[in-house]
Amino acid sequence: MAELQFREAIRAAIDEEMGQDEDIFVMGEEVAEYDGAYKVTEGLLDKYGSKRMIDTPISELGFAGIGVGAAMNGLRPIVEFMTFNFAVLAADQIINHASKVRYMTGGQVEIPIVFRGPNASAGQLSATHSVSYDAMYAHFPGLKVIYTSEPADAKGLLKSAIRDDNPVLFMESEQMYGLKGEVPEEDDFTIPIGKAKVKREGSDVTVVAHGKMYHVATQAAEQLAKEDVDVEIIDPRTVKPLDMETIVKSIRKTNRCVIVDEAHPFGGLAAEVGYLIQREAFDYLDAPVQRVTLPDTNAPFAKNLFDEWLPSPDQVIDAVNTVTYRK
C-alpha cells in the first residue's frame, strides 16, 4: 500500500487503465499541456502522447458530444470537466444522449464513457461554482453516479468506472484533492460500483454521508464518541446504483438515521434515502429520519456566510441528538 493524495489515486487509476487498454483517452480543458487544472493528469501527456491526452477549447457541450460519439464508435473516453458546475452546458449530451443511446438502440450501441471532475462547493467560489450535481444526474435512468470520499475508494471505483460499458459520472471535490490515504497498488484493484461501505461501526445511530460530507460526519462522530454516542457511518460511495441493503441493515441495528448531504434539501439524495428507509425499515425506526443538507438557498460568497451555509459537524451532532432523543 502506498500513501497517496486523492489526485494521485485518481491519476493512478487512469494511468493503470490507459496502460492496459489503448482505446482509453482523456479529453478536457487543460488536461494535457497544463497537466490538469488540479494536476490530476500530471505527466500523462509525456507518457501517452497528444493523441490520447487531448486539450480541448472551452466548449463543454462540444467535447462532451465528441466523447459520446467516440464511445459510440468503440473508444473509451474519459472526459474531464474543470467542474461539474460547468458541465451543465454539456447536460444535453449527458442526459439526452449518453444515458439513452444504449436503450434506444436496443442494447446494440454501448457508451463506455466516464465524465469526471470536481463536484459541489469549494471554498468561497460563490453561487455558480458550488452546486452539487450527483442527485440530479442520478435522477436519470442510464447513468451511474459516483461521488467518493477517500483516495482508495477513488482509485478502485474509477478503475471500475473506466471498465464499465455504460456512462459513469465520477465526482470528486476540489477540497479533497490533497487528502492523503492508503491506496492499494495492484493493477487489478477495483471496487464494484453500487456497494456502500460501513466506514465506522457503531450501535447508536446510522449516519449516511458521501463525498465531502463523509469527512464532516466523521468529525461529528469523533466529537459524539466523547459523549458516549456510538455513531455508525455508511458511505454509499455510489449514488446510483444505491446500496440500500447496507444502509437498511445498519438501521435495523441502530434504529435511527441521519443523512448528511452536500446538496439542497428538495428532491435530493437525502430525500430519496429517507423515503427508502421508511419503506424498507419502517418497523425498525425509533425516530423520524433526520437530514442535514444545504439550506434551500444559493451559495453565498462571504466567508462567514459560506461557512454557515455548508453542513457542519455541529449540525450533524444536533441531528444525532434529535434522533437519539438526547436533547
Place this chain on the structure above:
Amino acid sequence: MAVKVEMPKLSDTMEEGVIAAWNVEEGDSVESGDVIAEVETDKATMEVEVFDAGTILKILVEEGDAVPLGGLIAVIGEEGEDISDILEEAKSAGGSSEDTADKEKSEDSAESMGDEKEESFDPVFGDLDEKENGQSDDGRIKASPLARNMAEEQGINLANVEGSGPHGRIIKRDIESYEPSKAPAAAPAATVSREDKEHRVSQMRKTIARRLSESKFSSPHFYETIDIDMSAVWDARKQLNEISESKISFNDIVVKACATALRQHPQVNSSWHGDKIVEHGDVNVAVAVGIDEGLLTPVIDNTDQKGLQQIAAESKTLIEKAQNRDLQPEEMEGSTFTVSNLGMFGIEEFTAIINPPNACILAVGAIREVPVVEDGEIVPGKRMKVTLSSDHRIVDGVVAAKFLNTLKSMLENPLGLVL
C-alpha cells in the same frame, strides 16, 4: 334570470340539512342534473342536484353549517347578473347572521395561517399535530414504529407506558425500561389535565336524541324479560350454515322468530296514533345497527314472508350499508317492530327504548353457557335473555308475555322457523 337553490327535503323526517361538502365553487358553470353539494340529513348523506343550467353566482352556506328546509343555499344564473335582490331577501329572511359570523371567523383563521407561514417557512410540514401535553389531538398514543413493535412482541400495553420522546412519544428506551409492576403506581404521577372537547352535534345525533326522548317520555314503557333455551338454535344454526348461501347469524334467527311471532300477535305489530291504533298489515322488522356517529335502524320488509337465508343476506347488506352511511331513507322507513342485539358484546340483558312508531322493541342479550337443572340433575345449557320493551298504551302485560312465550317456544323448537 337567477334561480334560487334551496335546501331540499330529502327524507320524510328531515327538518334541516347540513352541507357536508360543496362540489362546486362560485363561478363554476353547471348543467341540469349536476350534483352541486352533499347534504347530511338526519339519516344519511344525500346528493343535491340542480335542475337549471348556468353559473354558480353565490354560495351562501359554509360546509358544516345547517340550513332549514327551503333555506337558500346557492344562486345560479348568468355570469355578471345582479342578484342583490335575492341576497337581500335571504338576509332579511334571517338565518344568515350565523353564516356571516362563521365566514368572518374562517377568514380570520386564514389570515393567521398566512402569518405563520411567513414566520417559519417549512413548505412541507409546519407543525402538524404536535401538542405539548403528550398526546395528539385525537388522543391516540404516540410511539415510534420500533417501540410499537417491541411492545407488541413483549405484550406491553402502550397505554401504560410513559413516553420520554418529544411530545410524549414512546420510544425504544421507554419499552426497555418499562416495568409492569410499576405501571399502576406510575400512573397517578403521570396524570395530566386535558381540555374538554366540544363536538358539533350531527344531524343524526340530533335526530336520535329527539326521537328517543319523545319515545321514552311520551310512551309509557314497561319491560318483560324471558330466558330462552338456545341449545336447539345452536345446533340448528350449525346445520343451516352448512347449506345456506349466506351465513346465518343468531340475530337473523331471532329476527325471523320475531316476525313469525308478530304474525300471531298483531297487537304487538301496531302503532299508537292518539285517537286510533293502527294494526299493521305487514310485518317489517328493523335491526338496530350501532355505528360511530350513532344508531341506525334499517328495515327488512315483509320479514315474516322471507326465509332465513334471505333475511341473513338482506341483513348483511343493510348492516354494511349502515356502517358505510350508504343507507337510503326508504331503507330505514316503515318498520313495525325492532330488534336490538348486544349479545356480541357479552351483554347478558338490557332494556331498549322503543323505536317510534313501533309498539315494542326486543333487546337481545348474549347466549351464555350456564348450569341448568333438568330432571333433578345439573347439566350444561345454553341460555339467552331477551327483554321486550312495550308501549303500555297499546300492549298490555299479558299480551307482551304471550308474545314472548310464542317467541320462546319458536326458538326452542327452531325447526318450525324453517317451514
